[in-house]
Amino acid sequence: MLPDESIIADPNHPASGSLTTLQLQSANAASLGALRTGWQRRATQSSPFRAQRPSKQAESRRTFTSMSEEATQKAAQPVLRLEYEPPAFLAKDVDLTVELDDTSKISCKVEYERQREGADLVLNGERKPAQMEIQSVLINGESLDADAYQVDDETMTIPSAALPVKVGEKISVQIDVTVVPEKNTSLNGLYKSSGNFCTQMEAEGFRNMMYFVDRPDNMSIYRTKVIASKSVPHLLSNGNDVERGDLPDGRHFVLWEDPWPKPCYLFALVGGDFDVLTDSFTTCSGKEVRLGIFVEKGNLSKTPHAMDCLKRAFKWDEERFDREYDLSQFNIVAVSDFTMGAMENKSLNIFNSKYVLADNDTATDTDFLNIEGIIGHEYFHNWSGNRVTCRDWFQLTLKEGLTVFRDQEFSSDLNSRASKRIADVQLLRDHQFKEDAGPMAHPIRPDAYEAIDNFYSLTVYEKGAEIIRMIQTIVTPEGFRKGLNLYFERHDGQAVTCDDFVKAMEDANEVDLSLFRDTWYTQAGTPEVSVKTSYNAEAAELTLTVEQSCPATPGQAEKEPFDIPLAVGLVGTSSNGPLRFKVGAADAEEVDSAVLRVTKAKQEFTLHGVSEKPVPSLLRGFSAPVKLSCSELTRRDLVFLAAHDTDSFVRYESGQELAKQILTELVEKAASGVEADALDHEDAPLLLSSLEHTLRDASLDRALVSLALAMPNESAMADAMEKGTANVDHISSACAALRRLIAEGLGPLFAETYEATREPAKNESPGDAVARRQLKNSCLRYLVKNSALREDALRKAVHQFEAPENMTDRYGAVLAVRDIDCSERTRLLQDFFDMYKSDKLVVQKWFRVQAQSALPSTVDAMKSIMDMPEVFDIKNPNCCYAVFNAFAGGNFTGFHAADGSGYTFVADRIIQIDDINPQVASRLAKQFSSWRSFTAPWSTKMHAELERIAAKKDLSKDVAEIVHKSLEAPSSNL
Ligand SMILES: [Zn+2]
Structure with missing residues (x-):
């Protein structure tokens, strides 16, 4: 599953930092929040994870700083990783019959096999979200009286006495229920979207539709019969359709069989009236696979891109990782109401429509790339x-x-690897590092949770991917492919652990990864690595002294040193080019890049054969998710690396580091009382000349040039400061000043570059066109910030809007005028709405632009949007993300308005949405967890809103977990 974006940034907008075209998909990965699952149920005897023992976290939760008594009582008991127990019963075969209707009837006949003597059969089931009602319970075909089993809000228990005694013995249990899909606004379980029936089961949605052993290690074979009126022509589920026909009462049915065992979180079912694009793919062994993309009526013309992506994905996985598809059909259904980005149900993926539908008129280049990645x-x-x-x-x-x-590798192989890498690193640093430094910090494999949906986090996804990437760096790409093949071969059909994965990598490569595993999988927090160098010209040696540490995180005061692969290279200060060197011994092989394994708190490495004084190029390709510092690198060294390094990440990073240093000093100047308009910096010319060099370098990928132009944003600056010292006014002034200095200092060059990138070049590849448009729009945004050139820039924006190459241009023009109170802004926004008001996805772009505007009228604009029932529906997650999350996460000055109006508006929405869809509410609530970063009045106002949310009656477990952890007394330096 991929969570949908809860981040907010406009691609390419300097004001919102460096997010770029490629990242949205990862922007998705921002954590969610979620269900009404959790501890109470788990604390029962039935629970797979018993949690009676108070954990460290549970103890510390009693030290809430200033929470109300009522709020304190909601603190939950966590589920603990180390208390795992295998299920007492396994469902071997599942026979489901689902009659779709306003009140849908579901019958589920399961053959359970006893795994543990003496245990009751405890099934998970939640009545509330879809109004589930039990109709009957049959054991071995015999009806069970209602007093022969117990049901509470979250479970059904059939006592052991009514069940077979011995391990391995089987019993048939048939349960019939009814549910009301229309009432299920949580969008978890079986629900309705735009009149069509669909499901979302991960992590724990199946229990909203049926009483079942709802956990991933319970893998079963499913046969699913879907029945509906003929007004619902398409009836889909997992596997292959083996039978279909009419029923005597005028309805029809389709029977699906999935031969592969799966947990219920991968079950899916869809019933609706769709437009369908069909195609086929022939696998490497010659099997024909029927492909189908099902979309809401009227959207067929927006499906070909998604189909192309799907076929590319089939082929890439065969070629890169030897993975062939295993059924004769594969279907994708796109729905408008979906909390996540998309879900990988076996052979029936269900997608948020915004990650399927695209054509040139309505989708940006970013949208196209996101669709491919997802x-x-x-x-x-x-x-x-x-x-x-x-x-x-x-x-x-x-x-x-x-x-x-x-998927990162897939996108990198098909597009620009360098800019994809930088975009992924930006996402990680702008958002995951923040998570690692806050109250929700957790290892990629957490030890405890209250609501599992809160852990569909950037840490689990994006940092988790970095950890896999480090394994590949350590064992080499060929070794990684071997290890992955062994993992799939060894564990096919099983439910396994992270340790099993690492073991397969170790066995296939005969390496010991125990230190790597024991640190990266178990410790939270972002390691900090500092490097000092000393060069001995006579011996032609460079010594690197590397030190590492990691800040305390909740429940983990002390950390063991991590196993860090540090990729390094050298750039010669006389030759201005890469230097070759030897690692460890003078007779070692000569290389131009090496990976040093840093495993101790302090370690020395010697590079031999270094023929001239070098500038070190450190953490090449961002070889580990750490914060690196090298205090000896002067600002001139940074400019030198930005111009001469062969590693595109370090080139980019050096420019960013220089900008960050300048910004930090601008924040200090603002704090000393210098007015925003008068802020200047003596090293600004150095940064400008570096940017100019980059802009004029015709050999560079234009996507990389555009990335270099995006400066660290307000939120990144706040994160980089000591806790409790971030002053919103000073940070905003500094960032605005730097943008103004760049816009004014390089104005004519931006105008020249804009003209040079305005029209497609001859024989331009699609990738080059994307990069060109990206650079064009970056220039336009700087041009409107230059007061002398603004009038002309606004004309350019209007022209670009009226005669665009595609939606990237049209949307780019609107973004460029977003923060300027002028008649062009009013006109473009109105025209944009008039053109696209019948297209939900494009209207959501219109929402987003307004929610992220720096103009003071933004809260009023959002209130007006909420008053437009023809386009805005608070029950639709995409609408919430495009307005509220876009504002809270991507509009620094608006959300952090000094009068607290931004906070109050968002807190009101959290309270309102919590009753509709707790996952959406909890994602929004995470925006308050950084309150300790700020000075007063911001910190006190955010804290007060957290308390107001905590006091809400019947607050969902999802939101409660976020709010309580945010309010908790900090441990050590948190
Ligand atoms: Zn996923």
């Missing part, structure tokens, strides 16, 4: 997730970290 991601799960799945939800990164890594 279609790939869900398809790749067929092996990394479905054929081999997770033993329990603590192992979520086993499938998600690995599959994010796979």
